[in-house]
Amino acid sequence: MGQPAEEVLQGAEAMINDGLLTRFPRPDFTFAVHDTNLLPAGQIGVLGGPVYAASNAVDITFFGKGGHGAAPHLTIDPLLIAARTVVTLQTIVAREVNPFDPAVVTVGTFHAGTKRNVIADEAKIELTVRSYKPEVQKHLLQSIERIAKAEAAAAGAPREPSVVVIAKEASEVVFNDPALAARIKSALVRALGEANVVTAEPSSASEDFGAFGRAAGVPSIMLRVGAIEPGEFAAAKAVGKTLPGPHSPLFAPDRERTIRTAAAAFTVSVLELLGQSAEKH
DSSP states (O other): OOOOTTTTTTTHHHHHHTTTTHSSSSSSSSEEEEEEEEEEETHHHHOEEEEEEEEEEEEEEOOOOOOOTTTTSSBBHHHHHHHHHHHHHHHIIIIITTSSSSSEEEEHHHHHSTTTEESSSEEEEEEEEEESSHHHHHHHHHHHHHHHHHHHHHHOOSSEEEEEEEEEEEEEEEOHHHHHHHHHHHHHHHHHHHGGEEOOOOOOOSSTTTTHHHHHHHOEEEEEEEEEEEHHHHHHTTTTTOOOOTTTTTTOOOHHHHHHHHHHHHHHEEEEEEHHHHHOO
16 A cells, blocks of 8 residues: 655554545555665665654744843843753753663754844744653653753743644654564565575664554564665775665665565565465465
């Protein structure tokens, strides 16, 4: 099937809400392939367990008292409050989260002001937050709100900041069923050769594909297919360089090899699973 809105984490849920699992036969498995710049084209990465992180989008708006840049003592500068918050947020992962628990807090945008000599009334930052455990996810979100409010209070802001966790831009951990992963990996090794099937690493990126398996209550797996021309990949690896990947304007997949390998991996995997289905029924 073709899923829309994958990159904004809304397509899978929309399809499920539209009756995917009632209008069509309920699957025995859910299966997907995603490209990566972390493997050369021709290779498939397989991993059981958690493979992609849960994610949250958080918007924080700080309120101050605007005025002339030449008279900052008559203002309360929300840009400064936001800047302090950006720095302090980095202490959550560095000092509050167990080093063995994956966690990411990234401030992706900072918006404030209209002119160099004017102190603004408001400043806004937008965050992406990633984690693998529900308790870590909860702690990250609580700490973000605590720090934002504390920085505003420390500056004497006229009101608390607005901290909004955007529900429609959230995703849960993508979990590859370990038994299914082991079975698929064995089939891929037999078909593609041991050198072309590797153990993938967990990623702090996020996907909404896991929603299909959770909604259907069936084993699920998402494979990775290498997308970088092998010679370029080897040369970059030799000097410790990572080539651009998805979301970069410089990402340049080795198209034919990538597509052929993904199609081969998909075909081999589906035939393996259909074989079980034929024996079962």
